[in-house]
Amino acid sequence: MNGNLNYIIRRLIYLIPVLLGVCFLIFILFNVVAPDPVNMMLGKHPTADQIIEVREQLGLNKSLPAQYLDIVKSAFTFDFGRSWATKQQISTMFMNGAIPSLTLTIPAFFIATFSSIIFAVIVAYFRGKGVDLFIRVTCIAMMSISSLVYILVFQYFLAYKWGLFEISGYEYGFPNFLYYVSLPILIWVVLSLGPDIRFYRTLILDEIYQDYVRTAKAKGLSERTIMFKHVLRNAMIPIVTYTVVQLPFLLLGSLLLESFFSIPGLGDMTISALNASDFPVLKAMSIVSAVAYIIFTLIQDIVYTVVDPRIKLQ
Amino acid sequence: MLKQNTINDVRGAMSPSKKADKINTVLKDRSLWLDAWHRLKQDKIAVVSLAIVLFYAVVGLLSAMGLLAANWNEVVGPSYAPPSADYWFGTDFLGRSVSRKIISGTQVAMSVGLISSLIAIPIGVGLGACAGYFGKWVDEAIVWFYTTFSSIPSIMLLMSIAFIIQKFQVEISEVFGANFDIGLFAVFIALGLTSWVGLCRLIRGEVMKHKNREYVQAADALGAGHTRKLFKHILPNVTHIIIINTSLQFQIAIKSEVILSYLGLGVSGQPSWGTMINDAKEELARGVYWQLLGATIAMFVVVLAFNILGDALRDALDPKLKGKS
Numbered sequence: 001m002n003g004n005l006n007y008i009i010r011r012l013i014y015l016i017p018v019l020l021g022v023c024f025l026i027f028i029l030f031n032v033v034a035p036d037p038v039n040m041m042l043g044k045h046p047t048a049d050q051i052i053e054v055r056e057q058l059g060l061n062k063s064l065p066a067q068y069l070d071i072v073k074s075a076f077t078f079d080f081g082r083s084w085a086t087k088q089q090i091s092t093m094f095m096n097g098a099i100p101s102l103t104l105t106i107p108a109f110f111i112a113t114f115s116s117i118i119f120a121v122i123v124a125y126f127r128g129k130g131v132d133l134f135i136r137v138t139c140i141a142m143m144s145i146s147s148l149v150y151i152l153v154f155q156y157f158l159a160y161k162w163g164l165f166e167i168s169g170y171e172y173g174f175p176n177f178l179y180y181v182s183l184p185i186l187i188w189v190v191l192s193l194g195p196d197i198r199f200y201r202t203l204i205l206d207e208i209y210q211d212y213v214r215t216a217k218a219k220g221l222s223e224r225t226i227m228f229k230h231v232l233r234n235a236m237i238p239i240v241t242y243t244v245v246q247l248p249f250l251l252l253g254s255l256l257l258e259s260f261f262s263i264p265g266l267g268d269m270t271i272s273a274l275n276a277s278d279f280p281v282l283k284a285m286s287i288v289s290a291v292a293y294i295i296f297t298l299i300q301d302i303v304y305t306v307v308d309p310r311i312k313l314q
Numbered sequence: 315m316l317k318q319n320t321i322n323d324v325r326g327a328m329s330p331s332k333k334a335d336k337i338n339t340v341l342k343d344r345s346l347w348l349d350a351w352h353r354l355k356q357d358k359i360a361v362v363s364l365a366i367v368l369f370y371a372v373v374g375l376l377s378a379m380g381l382l383a384a385n386w387n388e389v390v391g392p393s394y395a396p397p398s399a400d401y402w403f404g405t406d407f408l409g410r411s412v413s414r415k416i417i418s419g420t421q422v423a424m425s426v427g428l429i430s431s432l433i434a435i436p437i438g439v440g441l442g443a444c445a446g447y448f449g450k451w452v453d454e455a456i457v458w459f460y461t462t463f464s465s466i467p468s469i470m471l472l473m474s475i476a477f478i479i480q481k482f483q484v485e486i487s488e489v490f491g492a493n494f495d496i497g498l499f500a501v502f503i504a505l506g507l508t509s510w511v512g513l514c515r516l517i518r519g520e521v522m523k524h525k526n527r528e529y530v531q532a533a534d535a536l537g538a539g540h541t542r543k544l545f546k547h548i549l550p551n552v553t554h555i556i557i558i559n560t561s562l563q564f565q566i567a568i569k570s571e572v573i574l575s576y577l578g579l580g581v582s583g584q585p586s587w588g589t590m591i592n593d594a595k596e597e598l599a600r601g602v603y604w605q606l607l608g609a610t611i612a613m614f615v616v617v618l619a620f621n622i623l624g625d626a627l628r629d630a631l632d633p634k635l636k637g638k639s
Contacts, residue, residue: 022463140625144565144618146572148591149610156598205491252558255469256573274477274577282474290465 004305011298022290023071027314030279031067036060037084037279058084072284075291080284085276090284091249093269100170101253101265104181108188109250113243117192120200124208125227135197143194151260154187168262184257199242237308244300248292326558337377350554360626366619373417374424383417385583386410394602402603404423406593416608418425418427422586423616426501426571427564429458433506434563435556445514446521447544456518464511472570476504476579497582498565505567520552554631561624565617572613 038046038054046060048052055061059070059081074080080090119135126132159165165183207213208231216226262268265287273281375431376382387410389558395405403412436477445456463471479486479500487494525548568587574580575588582589586610594606 006440016459017458018465021458022465025462025466029474029478035481085612140621141618143612144621145615146569146591146613148576152591152598152606153593160599212477249467252467255473256576271577272471275475277477277481282470286466286470286474289467289470293467295467 008298008302011301015294018294019075019291020072021069022287026283026286027068027071030283031064031071034279034300037277042159066088071287074284076288078288081280082286083273083278083281085273085281090245090281093281094266094284094288095254097264097266097269098251099172099265100177100263101251101258101267102185103177104188104257104263104265105250105253107181108185109246111185111283112189112192112196115189116199117239118203119197121227121232123201124204124231125223127205127208136201138232139194139197142190143198147191147256150187150191151256154183154190158186159183163313168260170261170263180261180263184254184261184263187257188254200235200239203238204231204240204308206238207231207235210234210298237304240298240307241304244294244303245296248296251292252289319420326626346590350630357626357629359622360630363619363623363626366615367623370420370616371424372419372618378420378425383414386414386418388414394597394600397604401516405607406605407597410609412590412605415590415605416587418585419587419590419609419612420594420616422498422570422581422584422588423571423613424504424564425498427567429502429526430505430509430567431563433503434510434513435560437472437507438510438559439517439556441510442514443493443521443544443552446518447525447540447548449522453518456514458512460511467498469573470509470572472504472508473577473579475507476500476574476577479503479577494582495581497580498584498586500579501571502572504579508567511561513556516555516559517552520555521548524548524551554627558624558628558631561627565620565624566574568613568620569616 007284037052037058038060039220052061059067078091082088083090083093086093089142114263123132123135155167159167165182167187170179170180171177213226213230216230221229251266252270253265255267256269257263258265269281271286272278273285354364373382377384389409390411391405391408391409393405393409395401395409397404401411401413403416406412407417441456441459445453476499476622480496483496486496486499490499515625521544525543530547533543538547547606571580571586572588572591575586575592580586580592590605590609591613594603596604597603
């Protein structure tokens with residue numbers, strides 16, 4: 001256990017260079033490579049005074065190292081300043097956007113994961129038989145269609161033609177939001193089924209050929225008992241760790257679904273920022289997602305040791 | 315473990331049985347690649363997929379040379395004519411043939427896959443091989459570099475890079491001429507720069523495994539330098555990873571082009587499946603489904619072929635991984 005603690009501490013320290021690297025990448029992209037945003041903001045013929053004033057407001061009159069330090073500071077304090085387009089505090093925009101995003105992504109993620117695991121168990125149970133082949137072929141076929149096509153076709157038929165769902169928009173408050181997020185959730189689930197079933201099937205099949213399964217068979221246990229009591233329980237280790245790393249992306253919402261269905265979440269916010277050349281929001285979004293990703297990969301490692309005592313972190 | 319294997323190999327080779335000798339000579343005649351090809355050939359669906367991919371590549375090449383669908387911009391009929399015997403996939407808003415646009419779009423799809431691979435492979439293989447081979451601080455620096463890169467969600471990075479490149483429209487058109495398609499250029503660079511991490515990880519792991527194998531030690535004993543060991547001995551043994559990865563890269567690139575078109579960061583001067591699918595946002599409500607249908611079918615067939623081919627290539631080139639996805 002002591003070794004594990006050491007490992008976790010070392011990993012926590014390792015977060016710092018990675019975070020500095022992320023900030024550096026964002027700095028290079030938006031502060032060094034990107035063209036001067038002042039021209040974009042002020043139109044074609046700004047006066048010299050205007051330019052100086054705006055540059056000062058945006059902190060662009062500082063030296064490049066100072067600009068880099070500003071980004072690093074924001075990664076630790078989560079104070080990203082104000083949006084160029086809406087003039088709002090970015091941290092407030094994040095708070096407001098998180099709720100609609102989470103109402104969409106959390107149910108979608110759980111339904112998708114749960115149903116994919118069920119399908120994967122069925123497929124693994126009937127491995128090599130017709131059902132297995134059929135579901136696998138369907139998965140690959142489903143993965144070969146662009147996600148935008150799913151969104152367009154589902155919205156057209158289910159919402160526009162048949163009126164089963166709201167076409168777009170969002171309302172706050174418990175039962176109300178459900179009318180608006182259920183179609184995006186459905187699309188999310190359909191989009192994840194293909195890759196997820198394939199992935200979980202592999203994880204389960206990895207377990208099926210282990211020695212303990214042979215022992216269980218030799219003992220005379222039924223296929224079903226082996227599947228659920230032995231194989232699935234062991235396969236849950238990689239499955240759980242895989243799902244943990246996906247969690248931070250739930251907070252970020254879904255870029256395509258939110259902007260398409262006009263759900264005022266973080267994904268929609270990002271797309272609007274992109275269209276408005278709103279650099280601070282884009283930078284903030286990249287930093288927040290990177291921080292979340294780094295923290296959750298660490299949690300994944302820890303979860304790994306907790307659920308599987310065979311693994312010792314070093 | 316390794317030693318055990320070697321002993322078994324030696325015993326096998328010295329086995330007096332004539333049958334074993336025969337098998338050995340048969341195996342000797344086949345190179346690794348020929349062997350993989352024979353395994354791939356067994357899989358009829360994979361062969362069909364390969365044929366489809368080659369067909370798309372030829373169509374793309376012909377349309378890039380102006381031999382096929384060069385007249386896609388020509389008005390052939392009324393605006394939004396539905397599919398008929400005259401226009402198989404109907405016409406678009408300007409009355410242009412959708413079938414010609416689909417054929418011409420093949421060029422964009424295949425070039426997006428090809429060029430983003432050509433950018434990602436040198437970066438991924440170069441960094442991965444250095445990290446795996448040299449180890450120590452080189453490895454740590456490169457691992458830090460790709461961890462940093464992969465910490466930002468790839469869609470954010472993809473979006474930001476494409477967005478920033480497009481802001482340089484004036485400068486880039488000064489260098490490459492006014493007709494240069496900045497949208498397509500941005501898609502190439504953004505996809506290339508965001509898709510090397512996975513390859514880099516795989517190559518690093520594989521080179522690490524290989525560098526301590528006997529054949530590399532033998533090369534070392536014969537006085538081979540780092541460059542020779544790496545390029546002549548180790549890299550040929552990891553080439554299969556690059557091939558499998560490229561098949562994957564093509565289908566990711568083709569699908570990403572659609573997303574970038576939706577974000578307004580896509581191709582602008584020539585037809586692409588992404589822009590055609592994206593146009594359906596406005597068209598579907600008016601009952602115009604044929605651009606969406608045509609582009610989706612064209613994309614579905616080739617992405618499916620790349621998916622199946624990728625799986626089959628992995629089974630054929632890396633039998634250890636058989637059945638895993």
